[in-house]
Amino acid sequence: MKKLYYIDYPQEHVQDQMHRYQCVYCKVETTLINGKLEGHLATCQYRLKLETAGYEALASAEEKPTPQDADDFD
Numbered sequence: 001m002k003k004l005y006y007i008d009y010p011q012e013h014v015q016d017q018m019h020r021y022q023c024v025y026c027k028v029e030t031t032l033i034n035g036k037l038e039g040h041l042a043t044c045q046y047r048l049k050l051e052t053a054g055y056e057a058l059a060s061a062e063e064k065p066t067p068q069d070a071d072d073f074d
């Protein structure tokens with residue numbers, strides 16, 4: 001059983017970072033988790049709960065990181 005995105009985990013503010021959020025359990029930032037189960041630590045309660053429920057971490061990243069527009073050297 002797989003879900004495309006795992007975004008229903010409890011989140012909290014990163015300390016002193018009002019615009020950044022992290023998983024309540026494993027404290028990994030949401031931008032690093034990126035909606036992926038494997039983005040959580042293997043010890044994360046949320047990840048463990050879903051894995052126990054039969055969800056799998058997606059083996060390969062579906063989305064390739066798109067490089068920001070780098071300055072071209074002309």
Ligand SMILES: [Zn+2]
Nearest residue numbers: 023026040044
């Ligand atoms: Zn987590």
